[in-house]
Amino acid sequence: MKKLLAVILTGMLMTGMLAGCSSNEKTDDEKVYKIGIVQHVDHPSLNLIKETIISELDALGLGDRVEITFKNANGDLSLLPTIMQDMIGDEMDIIVPIATPTAQAAKAATSEVPIIFSAVSNPVEAGLVTSFEETTGNITGVSNSIAIEDIFELAGELTPKAKVFGFVYNSSEINSTAGIQRAKTYCDAHGIQYKEATITGTADLQQAASSLVGSVDAFFTPNDNMVASAMATYYQVATQAKLPIYAGADSMVADGALATVGIDYTVLGKQTAAMIARIIKGETIKENPVEQIAEYAKMINTKTASELGITIPEALKDKFVIIGE
8 A cells, every 4th residue: 555655646746747847848939049149340230230130020029039139349350259159158049240240250150059140241252151042051141232233323323424433442341342343343344434442440531532532523332331430531521522422321321422222221130130030930041041132222312412513313303212301
């Protein structure tokens, strides 16, 4: 009788333990995913991507299923490896690097933790993936390759007398050098002349832009993070010289460039969030090849146009977002 009672009690105890374990374990539908978002510099455009990712995950009904950790290298690229190691040490389920140098640091840090990058113009050239069509490793994301050819076609409509362009860019940013190479290819094919001035830091921007004044009819800068972070200086030089700036991002136009057919950072953030959501819901990195930004921002700054004495054709006003009025 005692033996039977012991067996019954043991069975009850084991059942209770199993029930307890079952109640504490989370199913895939209940798991809270730790998302690590990393930027290499503080800038309104990159900040907007981060903020949009967070708000869009909430809009997609995943607000209670994600725990966001955000870190910023504040322009010191040497900090990125340490930041990535911290993310790995904190057992992030997904790392979301924003912009090329941050994505490269993430790839160098781990081959296991899923990485979903945002705002990388040339992921193949940056060594992140071998192609857009097929993802074989632990990294994918959304590319913000810009519409270089469309920008020059717009310049032809707004400033048809501009025959020589001044290319101002950071020579150490892959996204910039690749964009400039495409610009050169376009200009060579269409008989457009160009000169260039490169920078390695924001302190170089005034001198670089000023060095081209008097020998160019307009400026062009692709989606260059360093130049974008010092647009006030660039705008001042260009406006004093009565030269328009054509840029690769809507934020640069908001900060004084004349026009763009370029990156819409809200669209970019939403696409990135949608990819993160698919991974959370069970899809794999392999099932999510790299995406191009789905929609470009078409923007003209009328305040800048007025300061430069440029008239915006009515036909363009119907197709572009007009700011500065």
